[in-house]
Amino acid sequence: MSTLCEITLRVRYAETDQMGVAHHSNHIVWFEVGRIELLRQLGFSYIEMEQDGMNLPVVEIRCRYKHPALYDDEVTIRTRLAQMRSSILRFQYEVERKSDGRLLAEGESVHVVVGRDMKKTRLSEKYRDALLAAADEDAAES
Amino acid sequence: MSTLCEITLRVRYAETDQMGVAHHSNHIVWFEVGRIELLRQLGFSYIEMEQDGMNLPVVEIRCRYKHPALYDDEVTIRTRLAQMRSSILRFQYEVERKSDGRLLAEGESVHVVVGRDMKKTRLSEKYRDALLAAADEDAAES
Amino acid sequence: MSTLCEITLRVRYAETDQMGVAHHSNHIVWFEVGRIELLRQLGFSYIEMEQDGMNLPVVEIRCRYKHPALYDDEVTIRTRLAQMRSSILRFQYEVERKSDGRLLAEGESVHVVVGRDMKKTRLSEKYRDALLAAADEDAAES
Amino acid sequence: MSTLCEITLRVRYAETDQMGVAHHSNHIVWFEVGRIELLRQLGFSYIEMEQDGMNLPVVEIRCRYKHPALYDDEVTIRTRLAQMRSSILRFQYEVERKSDGRLLAEGESVHVVVGRDMKKTRLSEKYRDALLAAADEDAAES
Numbered sequence: 001m002s003t004l005c006e007i008t009l010r011v012r013y014a015e016t017d018q019m020g021v022a023h024h025s026n027h028i029v030w031f032e033v034g035r036i037e038l039l040r041q042l043g044f045s046y047i048e049m050e051q052d053g054m055n056l057p058v059v060e061i062r063c064r065y066k067h068p069a070l071y072d073d074e075v076t077i078r079t080r081l082a083q084m085r086s087s088i089l090r091f092q093y094e095v096e097r098k099s100d101g102r103l104l105a106e107g108e109s110v111h112v113v114v115g116r117d118m119k120k121t122r123l124s125e126k127y128r129d130a131l132l133a134a135a136d137e138d139a140a141e142s
Numbered sequence: 143m144s145t146l147c148e149i150t151l152r153v154r155y156a157e158t159d160q161m162g163v164a165h166h167s168n169h170i171v172w173f174e175v176g177r178i179e180l181l182r183q184l185g186f187s188y189i190e191m192e193q194d195g196m197n198l199p200v201v202e203i204r205c206r207y208k209h210p211a212l213y214d215d216e217v218t219i220r221t222r223l224a225q226m227r228s229s230i231l232r233f234q235y236e237v238e239r240k241s242d243g244r245l246l247a248e249g250e251s252v253h254v255v256v257g258r259d260m261k262k263t264r265l266s267e268k269y270r271d272a273l274l275a276a277a278d279e280d281a282a283e284s
Numbered sequence: 285m286s287t288l289c290e291i292t293l294r295v296r297y298a299e300t301d302q303m304g305v306a307h308h309s310n311h312i313v314w315f316e317v318g319r320i321e322l323l324r325q326l327g328f329s330y331i332e333m334e335q336d337g338m339n340l341p342v343v344e345i346r347c348r349y350k351h352p353a354l355y356d357d358e359v360t361i362r363t364r365l366a367q368m369r370s371s372i373l374r375f376q377y378e379v380e381r382k383s384d385g386r387l388l389a390e391g392e393s394v395h396v397v398v399g400r401d402m403k404k405t406r407l408s409e410k411y412r413d414a415l416l417a418a419a420d421e422d423a424a425e426s
Numbered sequence: 427m428s429t430l431c432e433i434t435l436r437v438r439y440a441e442t443d444q445m446g447v448a449h450h451s452n453h454i455v456w457f458e459v460g461r462i463e464l465l466r467q468l469g470f471s472y473i474e475m476e477q478d479g480m481n482l483p484v485v486e487i488r489c490r491y492k493h494p495a496l497y498d499d500e501v502t503i504r505t506r507l508a509q510m511r512s513s514i515l516r517f518q519y520e521v522e523r524k525s526d527g528r529l530l531a532e533g534e535s536v537h538v539v540v541g542r543d544m545k546k547t548r549l550s551e552k553y554r555d556a557l558l559a560a561a562d563e564d565a566a567e568s
Contacts, residue, residue: 158302
């Protein structure tokens with residue numbers, strides 16, 4: 001079973017657009033908030049990872065929008081680590097409206113582990129073990 | 143042959159993040175700039191479409207990141223209408239660094255046509271004909 | 285005594301820039317989050333106000349930056365209604381780092397009350413009374 | 427006479443909010459675009475300045491909003507260096523709608539020159555001379 005992380009945000013006025021809904025680019029920012037919170041829940045911060053020379057740039061992002069998030073809605077971002085290879089991480093996300101549990105969007109992001117030189121590297125053991133434990137069992141491969 | 147639209151933007155300082163590159167959520171905003179420019183090139187504006195009760199909310203977005211866009215880089219967004227059905231539009235995008243022609247990212251977005259009531263509708267003839275002419279021949283279906 | 289509203293946010297990665305700090309434009313967004321929270325604390329939401337035809341566009345904004353807010357910092361936005369006239373509201377803000385209580389920025393915003401036609405109007409009694417009670421005594425004028 | 431820099435942007439859909447206008451935080455980003463363009467016009471880039479250890483963090487920002495900028499409006503940002511001291515720069519901005527020349531907003535920003543250690547420093551001669559030449563004559567002080 002993978003670790004599931006939940007964090008709730010309130011849609012900001014500045015995030016709305018003139019269609020009267022949260023602009024679709026914000027979901028990508030919310031995914032990141034969820035992903036970072038999952039890392040925090042596993043006991044380490046993304047700052048620390050950057051300082052340790054482990055960066056996780058996004059190489060692919062995908063989002064399917066089901067229903068608009070409205071201004072002032074509280075939205076819960078549910079994040080899990082769906083797949084982990086030596087230098088690839090895949091996270092999955094659900095954005096749910098808190099008030100009625102409606103699924104507003106879902107998506108995923110793929111990350112490659114790079115060092116300070118921006119070249120592909122492997123996660124150091126410290127991160128690898130914690131992340132492996134958090135990943136979906138059947139999806140994790142060393 | 144589909145109509146291809148090119149527009150060049152300069153990466154803003156506010157768009158960078160502390161990794162020293164344009165944050166990946168900006169590409170989604172740039173796609174939108176490209177898409178709107180393609181519509182303009184076809185002779186109508188998105189404002190007009192909204193006023194005519196033709197909204198094009200994004201139902202799916204995808205981006206693959208190849209190389210980072212850096213602050214002050216001029217990036218060319220190349221947009222084409224890849225597919226068109228009665229109430230579905232699919233656009234494809236390439237983000238290229240102008241100075242050396244390097245492909246930085248590519249992606250696509252899927253849109254459903256909705257009316258003022260946010261219910262699915264069909265494009266009115268005015269838009270349908272212009273878009274059909276702009277779409278990839280083999281991909282367009284009535 | 286004016287009503288003071290506090291709300292705590294965490295600086296998002298997407299809010300940082302390549303100087304390694306939260307980009308200064310975000311403080312303006314945080315001010316808005318604080319202002320809306322103050323309204324909520326007074327018992328009404330900004331959505332409701334908009335629906336009642338009471339809009340509060342910003343006519344002036346000012347921010348003095350003392351120390352950078354860093355990624356992942358928890359920052360507390362402290363908002364109070366400093367002045368209120370029949371159709372003008374002035375809010376004041378402080379942005380404080382939660383961990384050490386350091387003042388990172390302070391600012392103010394001035395708003396004019398406009399109706400649906402975007403013309404200057406007066407706050408309806410419902411809002412006026414609640415806001416008067418929340419404003420600094422010496423600063424409130426009918 | 428101070429050097430005046432003009433650059434024209436088009437308001438992005440993502441920059442609008444549900445009031446149907448460009449959200450007021452974007453003007454702060456546009457000011458930055460204008461400021462950086464002024465530096466470019468003087469023959470050096472902000473990247474170069476950062477690499478030379480000359481950073482210009484914002485210590486104060488102010489904007490007065492006259493009329494809303496609307497989606498798809500072309501807005502001209504007019505920037506000039508209003509004041510220059512050994513380690514303080516003050517820029518002034520006007521945001522004008524291109525189609526009718528209407529002044530939409532005006533503002534200013536104050537910057538302090540800091541080195542790589544984020545401590546206050548003086549501009550090196552290279553930048554100082556170019557900026558002095560660009561500043562308002564009566565406002566420039568060594």
